[in-house]
Amino acid sequence: MNKQLLIFDFDGTLIDSVPDLADATNAMLTTLGKDTYPIETIRNWIGNGSRMLVERALVGDITVPEGALTKAEADHAEQIFFEAYTKIGGSKTVAYPDVDSGLKQLHAAGYTLALVTNKPIRFVPKILESFGWQDLFSEVMGGDSLSTKKPDPAPLLHVCTQLGITPDQAIMIGDSRNDILAGQNANMDTLGLSYGYNYGQDIRELGPTEAFDHFTDLVTWIMKDNI
Numbered sequence: 486m487n488k489q490l491l492i493f494d495f496d497g498t499l500i501d502s503v504p505d506l507a508d509a510t511n512a513m514l515t516t517l518g519k520d521t522y523p524i525e526t527i528r529n530w531i532g533n534g535s536r537m538l539v540e541r542a543l544v545g546d547i548t549v550p551e552g553a554l555t556k557a558e559a560d561h562a563e564q565i566f567f568e569a570y571t572k573i574g575g576s577k578t579v580a581y582p583d584v585d586s587g588l589k590q591l592h593a594a595g596y597t598l599a600l601v602t603n604k605p606i607r608f609v610p611k612i613l614e615s616f617g618w619q620d621l622f623s624e625v626m627g628g629d630s631l632s633t634k635k636p637d638p639a640p641l642l643h644v645c646t647q648l649g650i651t652p653d654q655a656i657m658i659g660d661s662r663n664d665i666l667a668g669q670n671a672n673m674d675t676l677g678l679s680y681g682y683n684y685g686q687d688i689r690e691l692g693p694t695e696a697f698d699h700f701t702d703l704v705t706w707i708m709k710d711n712i
């Protein structure tokens with residue numbers, strides 16, 4: 486085993502949470518008397534945490550121009566989104582194929598697993614428990630656990646420090662440019678998964694160490710000690 490620590494992204498990598506995030510986003514927009522959006526549009530707004538999702542939905546575009554929203558407006562909408570997402574509670578969220586068995590296989594093989602998501606931390610434990618994964622991860626970080634989130638390397642480096650593992654012994658695994666850039670910024674090897682949410686862009690364009698179309702191929706590749 487050449488590497489010790491596998492840091493996983495959550496949404497778009499282990500779980501498909503788009504249906505619930507889209508429902509919560511549209512519930513927020515409806516409450517505010519605004520037009521709703523199709524799930525495929527909202528899918529491309531995910532990746533930079535809830536606040537950014539809410540702001541993108543309010544302006545109806547991935548780019549939120551400077552000054553387009555007041556802080557009070559965005560705070561209010563985010564609060565409504567949080568209430569809606571809490572109420573929905575992951576009812577339509579599913580694990581991607583072979584993730585459950587793959588995580589357990591890697592854990593049993595002796596890898597230390599960690600989770601670093603841009604999702605607010607308050608939503609994470611309940612979802613982990615719903616899949617029975619709460620004991621698999623040695624460290625779990627949300628998008629608001631520190632003052633910066635992916636693509637900033639800080640949460641990844643924090644996990645390494647907490648576990649006493651150096652970045653060259655770790656791999657960052659995710660579906661989004663934010664994961665690949667965070668890993669590269671932390672001087673880690675990175676593994677991309679092509680099936681998640683990367684703003685419609687091919688994850689391979691970010692130059693990960695390797696990329697896979699299925700979680701099971703990633704597990705096989707890691708187990709073969711390719712890096």
Ligand SMILES: O=C(O)COP(=O)(O)O
Binds near residue numbers: 532602
């Ligand atoms: O909440 C998001 O925007 C994305 O979360 P992720 O970092 O787990 O993909």
Ligand SMILES: [Mg+2]
Binds near residue numbers: 494495497532661682
């Ligand atoms: Mg993701």
